[in-house]
Amino acid sequence: MRGFEPAEFSARTERAQVMMNAAGLSALLLTTETDVRYFTGYLTRFWESPTRPWFLILPVAGKPVAVIPSIGASLMGQTWIDDIRTWSSPDLQDDGVSLLTDALTELTPLKGRIGMPDGHETHARMPVSDIERLRNRLGSRHITGDHGILRQLRIVKSEAEIAKIETACAIAGRAFARVPEIARAGVPLDEVFRGFQILCLEEGADWVPYLAGGAEQGGYSDVISPASSSPLEDGDVLMLDTGLVWDGYFSDFDRNWSVGPANPDVKSAYARLIEASDAAFEIARPGATAAELFHAINTVLTKASESTDAGRLGHGLGMSLTEWPSLIPTDQTVLEPGMVLTLEPGIAVGGKILVHEENIVVTDDVPRFISPRIGPEMIQL
């Protein structure tokens, strides 16, 4: 099923309002694609255009109020939102700030506190000078942080959200299974990248926002580079890491292939990666922490090698390619049923790196792989 039942959005709204009450917030002010979509279902690729700001106000009681450019009125009108206020954007003098000020003034009391997400992994998608203008115009009403409410809500996925992420993962799994159709010695890496995106679309992706990877002898130097035009050669390890979208939700996992036979060091390092992600999978139950998953992976890895520069060994996944939490030693997030995580061990071998990534969902009991779990032997092209 595409989209969500209205009950999903009202439940999200009510959960937010309970937290807002506890934090003493009169409203939330949201500006990013994911935060606006979370409470509205407003799904469009038009956010690719950085020109116009978009605002959603979530008052402490009642439904969210959209304050948006008129170009979005028709599509927003198809969501469960009733109160849609628009201006003709772009407006070089006043790009929604007055309309937003009026709405916030109407919807919040004098001295009300208005929360904007301000913590880790957030930003405000509006001009810095307009935030300042808004603060000044609001007078006694005060813009503050969101007390982590968006993080707390979005970090646990509903069954309907998990179903969408699983659909995305299944599409990616089918596309990865077809990589031998497009990749072999002699094919330039950029053609592999194009071909893989085509496979993702053929298998049902709505679009393919993210693809990175590498292919060098015995590993790769980097996991975030665009593709070069160098042809694949025997002895290369090809890695493709994709974040594809189905109905607004991401998959995010990778696969590695050996072009021709892999050397023993690569084989052994790869097997260690699988062992490492399995070690985190084994303990990914309610009550375990993100830090504990980090250590489960890292303990396996440090038997074998120095660490890579990735900065973490996995992360949350959902409406964004990457979300809270992070699998790092300092992230004490306690796992709950409904969290969707990537397990992403990386290992250094012979001056190169290898990275493996799977996607799992935390349940009441044992976790579940939602990427097609792969064995310890690297597939040969």
Added chain:
Amino acid sequence: MRGFEPAEFSARTERAQVMMNAAGLSALLLTTETDVRYFTGYLTRFWESPTRPWFLILPVAGKPVAVIPSIGASLMGQTWIDDIRTWSSPDLQDDGVSLLTDALTELTPLKGRIGMPDGHETHARMPVSDIERLRNRLGSRHITGDHGILRQLRIVKSEAEIAKIETACAIAGRAFARVPEIARAGVPLDEVFRGFQILCLEEGADWVPYLAGGAEQGGYSDVISPASSSPLEDGDVLMLDTGLVWDGYFSDFDRNWSVGPANPDVKSAYARLIEASDAAFEIARPGATAAELFHAINTVLTKASESTDAGRLGHGLGMSLTEWPSLIPTDQTVLEPGMVLTLEPGIAVGGKILVHEENIVVTDDVPRFISPRIGPEMIQL
């Protein structure tokens, strides 16, 4: 040719530094994908991950300094940037703020003014609370706006940039020409969307960040919606509007097709759109203003219909899908050679809308179409 010669980046840097001097800025602090890439050539799809902040400091003299997560060190090391400072990100306590403070303190004088883009079409891609932390730690050094320097630089494209945009447009043109292979009565619109993205990739797109469109009887309600699964029917007008990327630069134009014969009102409205974009094309020379192009288009349109909700009738194009200027009555931007624009008239007809879009480059003399200019008769599928 992929990428740019180092001379391109040093020229951009020197132009910026002249403006910084004039504005009394000791440094620019840049946080977004396009602004960082503009001065470095750092090209990766990894910005899709919202987790980590990235910083580029452009001092008033010397080369830019990158302050970035360690995961980006290898790729940034392949650019012309020498001074690359990294931290292990994500860091929940201090995600680069100390490292950035130290770098800014070293690179700017006491009481120095540090400019961050803060005007229309900008945002700061870092947590609001970290901007506050940075302000506090900088002490006597002051964060201010960028005085529109990024806008002024990026709004005029170099020959090398224009060549990339033209390549992207040529790819899109070939993909649009093949639409009859994938679209006909009975094909669901979401299959057309997938198929069109595949065509873009087959024709050479690196990726397809943007696709929107519609298909309804005699027009469409909206130009930013994702595709429904409704099959195309005789009498529908299908519109596809794509922003595809080649080497970091966008095309952005659309095409309309009639499924079966178009009715006379649609034919006439469509011809009016072509006439309207041609009217702007005719006057798009150095010295004309964005507002004048708006009026050239709007004069043709208002002969025929009420306006749509788009908010503007064209815009700049380059590293982003949409950029400054806007074709609106209040944008007095004076055209200069090297500006790349979209001309995007929209018209209401029988309760629906039709939108047409072309891409042009402003030269010393007459402008040049860089999308394949189309005639006044809508193509029939």
